[in-house]
Amino acid sequence: MNIFEALRADHEIQRELIKKLVDTSGDTDHRKNLFESLKKELAIHADAEERHFYIPLIESDLTQEKARHSIAEHHEMDELVEKLEETDMSSSAWLTYMKELAHKVEHHLDEEEQEVFQMAGKALTQKEKDNLADTYKKEMSESRSA
Numbered sequence: 001m002n003i004f005e006a007l008r009a010d011h012e013i014q015r016e017l018i019k020k021l022v023d024t025s026g027d028t029d030h031r032k033n034l035f036e037s038l039k040k041e042l043a044i045h046a047d048a049e050e051r052h053f054y055i056p057l058i059e060s061d062l063t064q065e066k067a068r069h070s071i072a073e074h075h076e077m078d079e080l081v082e083k084l085e086e087t088d089m090s091s092s093a094w095l096t097y098m099k100e101l102a103h104k105v106e107h108h109l110d111e112e113e114q115e116v117f118q119m120a121g122k123a124l125t126q127k128e129k130d131n132l133a134d135t136y137k138k139e140m141s142e143s144r145s146a
Helices: 002-022 028-057 066-085 093-123 126-145
Strands: none
Touching: 002 028, 002 093, 002 126, 028 066, 028 126, 066 093, 066 126
């Protein structure tokens, strides 16, 4: 498995959690549990992705700008998660923020998969792609079980 396949697999987890969460309503345990799962998944994915994908890409002139842009989007998503944490889950504002986060995450994942991965494929060797996948997956596994 290379880094692109490893990241794509985790992107699907995020997409599924978002889809389920947008379909919830009210201040329910189900909504709370899905939100906690999404928060954790977004946080550990962003940390591992920055360390094992974006930092190596920043070193290349070809991918530096895209890498910096994607890291900035991680921070925008963090800010929306904070807004969600501060908003009553039973209010209509919560769902509005959740839909905004869903849009931001889906845009980010699509952009990564359709643009960043192609550029990174040119900047990284096959060995680097495989090694980054190994270190990324190891960190994700450790973070999920923590």
